Amino acid sequence: MATLCKPSVILPDYVVTQDQMIELMERFYADNPNLERVVKMVRNTQIDKRHFVRPLEESIVHQGFEEQNNIYAREAKKLSKQAAQEALENAQLTTDDIDMIIVTSCTGFLMPSLTAYLVNELGLPSTTRQVPIAQLGCAAGSSAINRAHDFCLAYGNVNVLIVSVELCSLCFQPTDGHIGPMLSSALFGDGVSACVMRGLGGTGFKLEANATFGLPNTEHYIAYDVKNTGFHFRLDKEILNSIEPTTPAMKGFVNQQGENISKLDFYIFHTGGRKILNEIVKNLSIDEQLINESRASLAESGNLASVVVFDVLKRTFENNRPKHNDKGFLAAFGPGFIAEMSIGSWSEA
Amino acid sequence: MATLCKPSVILPDYVVTQDQMIELMERFYADNPNLERVVKMVRNTQIDKRHFVRPLEESIVHQGFEEQNNIYAREAKKLSKQAAQEALENAQLTTDDIDMIIVTSCTGFLMPSLTAYLVNELGLPSTTRQVPIAQLGCAAGSSAINRAHDFCLAYGNVNVLIVSVELCSLCFQPTDGHIGPMLSSALFGDGVSACVMRGLGGTGFKLEANATFGLPNTEHYIAYDVKNTGFHFRLDKEILNSIEPTTPAMKGFVNQQGENISKLDFYIFHTGGRKILNEIVKNLSIDEQLINESRASLAESGNLASVVVFDVLKRTFENNRPKHNDKGFLAAFGPGFIAEMSIGSWSEA
Structure with a gap:
């Protein structure tokens, strides 16, 4: 039976509170007719704080898709490796025990994907199956769990490393002044997780x-x-x-x-x-x-x-x-x- | 045992011969110091022709990432649906028989992915597992086959529809004048395929x-x-x-x-x-x-x-x-x- 062991989760260094966000929105969207309504909605989100990979003032400046994606690559690589190592320890396994790596991420695009990077950086077996998932958004973590489960059902004594990387602050689009995007910029945070599914054993x-x-x-x-x-x-x-x-x-x-x-x-x-x-x-x-x-x-x-x-x-x-x-x-x-x-x-x- | 049935393959309407490509390159890259070398390499590719979703003269004009991706969405949807229907017939199955859909494509980016579009357009069961693969490039077709095989091993009597959509001409980058990109613009073609893996039966x-x-x-x-x-x-x-x-x-x-x-x-x-x-x-x-x-x-x-x-x-x-x-x-x-x-x-x- 396939068991999801204790995940590791890394929240990046820069903390943005709800009050800071609202203060920023009032400045940033000062002339936007939706401002008042959105601020009210943000107060109702029940989100006290979020974590970003960069300070808030830097996060609101869009540097072009290429540079945003470069920052994504740099931060994603750093944080995903750290998370993966901790997840392996949590599962009491070593890199040699891994048979498949799934990476979920919809907030940047890399090819080769982070699966190849992590196989190399962690020293996973060269036979590790690689499954990058970029297009399932918020459902991708659960989808990765389900595909890992299928893989364990197929082969029994195999282990899957699932790494999820979402640096949502890098998808902030300052020119989107409609209610939906304004609200979502106050909803999504940055975070990276890793979790091992063991085909046999595990807590x-x-x-x-x-x-x-x-x-x-x-x-x-x-x-x-x-x-x-x-x-x-x-x-x-x-x-x-x-x-x-x-x-x-x-x-x-x-x-x-x-x-x-x-x-x-x-x-x-x-x-x-x-x-x-x-x-x-x-x-x-x-x-x-x-x-x-x-x-x-x-x-x-x-x-x-x-x-x-x-x-x-x-x-x-x-x-x-x-x-x-x-x-x-x-x-x-x-x-x-x-x-x-x-x-x-x-x-x- | 899992059997890959006869695929359907659709090559788009616009044919580009090697001679046409070389004639175009000589015009397009007239001042490029790499031209002579690249033309020689193109003659050695043993590629007689390719198929594009647009006429060659249109294909060499980059309309910006957004518009290129819009064309991708339009053509991908049209061709993938047609290919999928033919693949189902080849496998002697109906839409109700499908348990998983995998879409591989690295030449455009859609979220929701084509998996969701095809589930709706073909009328696949609402319980169909969706696996979009965007980051495995040329290996993605074989990877999809392997993940479909794993799924069949896990559950036995299930069927997987694999759809592959590569509209490489939409990734032509006119400003890339190095040898690698110049050569690859003469190497890759457009095509869409679909193939059913049957968990039981099939030829x-x-x-x-x-x-x-x-x-x-x-x-x-x-x-x-x-x-x-x-x-x-x-x-x-x-x-x-x-x-x-x-x-x-x-x-x-x-x-x-x-x-x-x-x-x-x-x-x-x-x-x-x-x-x-x-x-x-x-x-x-x-x-x-x-x-x-x-x-x-x-x-x-x-x-x-x-x-x-x-x-x-x-x-x-x-x-x-x-x-x-x-x-x-x-x-x-x-x-x-x-x-x-x-x-x-x-x-x-």
């Missing part, structure tokens, strides 16, 4: 089944506009209506495994934002306290895109550790619109 | 094992420079030395399956170019005639990046069809530098 979230659900004809909910200045994040307000129609698929999947989604012992949810979490609690009839770690992740680091599920899992290890054999559900949502989900149990090896 | 290449080999510290062999004008292809001449050090890994993998790489019945090789194919024949001690279909693919459409292995497989179905139980080897090479390979046998269901 953590032991996967039993995984599934994908795509909500038909909702490609416009979450999207990038690709421009000469790079990736421009576009969020449709309809996204707030995404959880209700996705609920039957989540319930059905859990039922197929002989469980009731409202009555599990722990939950690892992606934190799309405060309202998305509210929708989850309401539609899945979950005890609010059981999503504390998702709320805390959002408050302390903003939405970290594909990193979130690993941050919530790490917090679950540290603050709210389930008992052996407790049942849990993991899900993230992203562009498509898709939900990537898995069910399993807690395992104290 | 074609039945996979038995797959593997990856990464040549250490060779990330500079094949790379994109990401600039404000998009992806700039960079090829190091050291790439010509890549096959020899990769040979022990390929031989070893085939040996592990109880076979001799020099004595198999058929081969599906990526066509990096004439010299790479020569290196393969020499290092693996293969009968030159057994790579005829790779040579023909290169001559008739140029290097189609991740599409190539599917084009060679299709040609193998049509022109050089193996006998039931014949043993074969499939491999592609790409940025990393990595080789993605598989071994299997021909199956007439």
